[in-house]
Amino acid sequence: MTSYKELGLVNTREMFAKAVKGGYAIPAYNFNNMEQLQAIIMACVETKSPVILQVSKGARDYANINLLRNMARGATEYAHELGYDIPIVLHLDHGDSFETCKDCIDNGFSSVMIDGSSLPYEKNIEVTRKVVEYAHQHDVTVEGELGVLAGIEDDVAAEESHYTQPSEVIDFVSKTGVDSLAISIGTSHGANKFKPEQCTRNADGILIPPPLRFDILAEIEKQLPGFPIVLHGSSSVPQEYVKMINEHGGKLKDSVGIPEEQLRQASKSAVCKINIDSDGRLAMTGTIRKVFDEHPEYFDPRKYFAPAREALKEMYKHKNIDVLGSAGQA
Ligand code: G3H
Ligand code: 13P
Ligand code: ZN
Numbered sequence: 001m002t003s004y005k006e007l008g009l010v011n012t013r014e015m016f017a018k019a020v021k022g023g024y025a026i027p028a029y030n031f032n033n034m035e036q037l038q039a040i041i042m043a044c045v046e047t048k049s050p051v052i053l054q055v056s057k058g059a060r061d062y063a064n065i066n067l068l069r070n071m072a073r074g075a076t077e078y079a080h081e082l083g084y085d086i087p088i089v090l091h092l093d094h095g096d097s098f099e100t101c102k103d104c105i106d107n108g109f110s111s112v113m114i115d116g117s118s119l120p121y122e123k124n125i126e127v128t129r130k131v132v133e134y135a136h137q138h139d140v141t142v143e144g145e146l147g148v149l150a151g152i153e154d155d156v157a158a159e160e161s162h163y164t165q166p167s168e169v170i171d172f173v174s175k176t177g178v179d180s181l182a183i184s185i186g187t188s189h190g191a192n193k194f195k196p197e198q199c200t201r202n203a204d205g206i207l208i209p210p211p212l213r214f215d216i217l218a219e220i221e222k223q224l225p226g227f228p229i230v231l232h233g234s235s236s237v238p239q240e241y242v243k244m245i246n247e248h249g250g251k252l253k254d255s256v257g258i259p260e261e262q263l264r265q266a267s268k269s270a271v272c273k274i275n276i277d278s279d280g281r282l283a284m285t286g287t288i289r290k291v292f293d294e295h296p297e298y299f300d301p302r303k304y305f306a307p308a309r310e311a312l313k314e315m316y317k318h319k320n321i322d323v324l325g326s327a328g329q330a
Contacts, residue, residue, distance in 0.1 A: 001106050002069060002106070002107055002108040003108065003138065004090060004108050004109060004110035004140070005139075006108070007069065007072055007073040007076060007090070007108050008073065008076030008077070008088070009072060009076060009088055009089060009090050009108070009110040010087045010088065010089060010110060011089065011110045011111055011139060011140055011141040012026075012052070012089055012091075012110075012111045012141040012143075012179060012180065012228070012273070013141055013179060014087075015050050015052075015087055015089065015272075016179070016180060016228035016272045016273070017228075018329065019050075019228070019272035019273075019326070019329070020226055020227075020228055020270050020272050021226075022325075022329060023267070023268045023269075023325065024267050024268075024272075024324060024325030024326050024329055025231075025263075025266070025267035025271055025272050025273060025274045025324045025325065025326060026049075026050050026051065026052055026089075026272060026273050026274070026324070026326055027044070027049065027051055027052065027274060027276065027316065027319060027320055027324050027326055028051075028052035028054050028091065028093075028230075028273050028274060028275045028276065029051065029052070029053065029054060029276055029277070029280060029316060030054040030055070030056060030059065030093060030275075030276075030277035030280065031053055031054070031055070031059070031071075032058075032059045032062050032063055033063065034071070035284075035305045035308060035309040035312070036280060036284070036309075036312065037053070037071055037075055038078075038309055038313075039280075039309045039310075039312035039313040039316060040053065040075075040312075040316060041075050041078050041079050041082070041088075042082065042313045043312075043313045043314075043315075043316035043317045043320065044079075044086050044316070044320065044330070045079050045082040045083065045084045045086055046082075046313075046317060047317050047320040047321055047326070047327035047328070048084060048086065048327060048328050048329070048330045049086065049320040049324075049326040049327050049328070049329060049330055050086055050087040050088075050089075050326060050329060050330050051086060051087075051088055051089070051326075052088075052089040052091045052111070052273060053072060053075065053088060053089065053090050053091065054091050054092075054093040054275065054277070055068055055090070055091070055092060055093060055104075055109075056093040056094055056277075057093075057094060057095070057096060057100065059093075060104075065103070065104070065107050066107075068090075069090075069107050069108040069109075072088070072090040072108065073108075075088055076088055084330065086330040087330060089110050089111050090108065090109045090110050090111070091109065091110070091111040091112065091113065091143075092104040092109050092111070092112040092113055093113055093275070094113055094115045095112050095113050095114045095115060095131070096115060097127070098114070098127060098130050098131055098134070101114050101131045101134070101135065101142075102131075102134055105134065105135055105138050105140050109140065110140055110141070111140060111141045111142070111143065112131065112135060112140060112141075112142055112143070113142070113143040113144075113145070113182065114127060114128050114131040114142060114143075114144060114145075115145050115182075116128050116144065116145065117145040117146065117147060117148050117149075117182075117184075118148060121168070121172075124144070124145075124146070124172075125172060125175050125176055128142070128144040128172075128176040128178060129175065129176045129177065132176055132177040132178060133177075136177070141179040141180070142177075142178050142179050142180075143178065143179065143180045143181070143182055143230055143273075144172065144173075144176055144178035144180075144181055144182070145181070145182040145183075145184075145230075145232075146164045146165075146168060146169060146172050146181060146182075146183060146184075147162055147163055147164030147165070147183055147184030147185075148162040148184055149184050149187060149188045149189060149232055149233050150188040150193075162184060163184050163185060163186070163213060163216055164183040164184045164185065164216060164220065166216060166219035166220045166222075166223050167223075169181065169183075169220050169223050169224055170223050170224060173224060173227065179228065180227075180228035180229070180230050180272070180273060181224070181227065181228070181229055181230065182229075182230040182231070182232055183216075183217070183220060183229055183230070183231070185212050185213040185214070185216045185217050185231070186210065186211070186212040186213050187212065187231055187232060187233035187234050187258055188233045189232065189233045189277075189278070190233075190278055191235070191237050191242075191252065191255040191257070191278045191281070191282060192253075192254055192255055192256070193209065193233065193235075193237070193256055193257055193258065194207065194209045194210065194256055195254075196254050198210055199256060206239060206256075207254060207256040208256075208259075209256050209257075209258070209259070211262065212258065212262050212266065214265070214266075217229070217266065217269060217270075217271070218269075220270075221269060221270050224270075225270075226270060227270060228270065228272045228273065229269070229270045229271045229272065229273075230271070230272070230273040230274075230275070231263075231266060231271050231273070231274050231275065232275045233258070233275065234258055234263055234274045234275055234276055235257045235258065235276050235277065235278035235279040235282075236257040236258055236259065236260050236263065236279060236323075237255050237256055237257025237278065237279065237282065238257075238279060238282065238283070238315070240286075241279075241282040241283050241285075241286040242255045242282065242286075244286035244287070244289065244290055245282065245285055245286045245289055247290075248286070248289035248290050248292070248293040249289060249293065250285070250286075250289055255282075257278070257279070260322070260323045263323050263324070264322075264323055264324075264325070267323070267324050267325050268325070274324055276319065279315060279319075280312055280315070280316075283308070283311045283312050283315045284308045284311070284312055286311070287304070287307050287308040287310075287311040288304045288305075288307075288308050291303065291304040291307055291308075292304065
């Protein structure tokens with residue numbers, strides 16, 4: 001058993017209380033490898049932003065939990081070495097069972113999500129309650145989910161979006177004891193968040209998605225004043241990287257994300273954690289494709305990982321400063 005406290009990490013409790021009060025959101029960036037982690041830490045130290053490092057079940061399988069735990073420890077020391085001790089959370093993204101959550105808590109995670117959103121309501125309460133009881137014994141915070149996001153992203157799949165019903169949130173939060181609640185108000189996972197027929201096109205042929213359901217968010221806030229709310233599926237799918245990918249041999253079609261202004265608006269509300277993974281994938285892939293295309297002679301991985309890491313860092317800084325408002329809050 002390793003406690004996250006030995007690794008220099010924190011849970012989300014204080015971080016979320018400050019974010020809700022301050023009208024900003026904490027970035028929750030997924031990572032699977034060293035370059036992604038370096039980019040996140042550099043960006044968050046340079047912008048003095050608190051950060052949630054997210055590890056999905058797929059990332060656990062890909063990278064190994066012992067390595068991930070020690071990478072998180074390394075991240076706290078790296079931030080210190082870079083000159084600023086930002087608060088860092090190590091969070092399980094989309095935990096699929098009590099066992100997965102327990103394994104992460106026992107391995108140094110300071111926060112876990114139990115995603116029972118695809119289960120019947122009572123079953124979701126049951127498994128979430130069980131995770132909360134175990135997590136709170138170890139001062140680990142828990143995110144639950146009500147409502148189902150649309151979109152398909154590897155292990156995370158749901159055929160259609162079911163918005164969170166505001167009438168259920170008080171009951172769910174009080175019966176489970178969760179510390180934060182992920183809701184569904186129109187975001188979805190992946191780089192193809194909407195079907196073209198759901199969108200309009202602007203003069204440049206870019207798809208404009210339907211707006212998020214801020215009315216549902218307002219109703220949820222009315223039911224649970226000041227309670228920390230989480231938005232998944234919040235990549236904006238930067239068109240510069242979609243273009244870069246397609247100009248250098250890629251094939252991405254109808255890729256569209258959540259407009260940044262809408263995320264900025266959400267950040268000012270009780271939404272205090274915003275999950276972003278796909279945008280990092282796009283920035284990294286676009287940059288690497290470009291380097292490969294322009295320098296077919298390269299075969300040293302550092303030649304393409306270094307510019308990819310730099311692109312990621314710049315993108316995360318932009319999000320912290322201009323979108324989530326978390327810059328300067330560490
Ligand atoms: O919400 C899902 C995240 O983007 C994680 O994706 O399961 O492919 O690691 P992954
Ligand atoms: P995106 O696919 O929009 O980046 O969402 C990531 C996410 O919700 C991780 O849990
Ligand atoms: Zn998610």
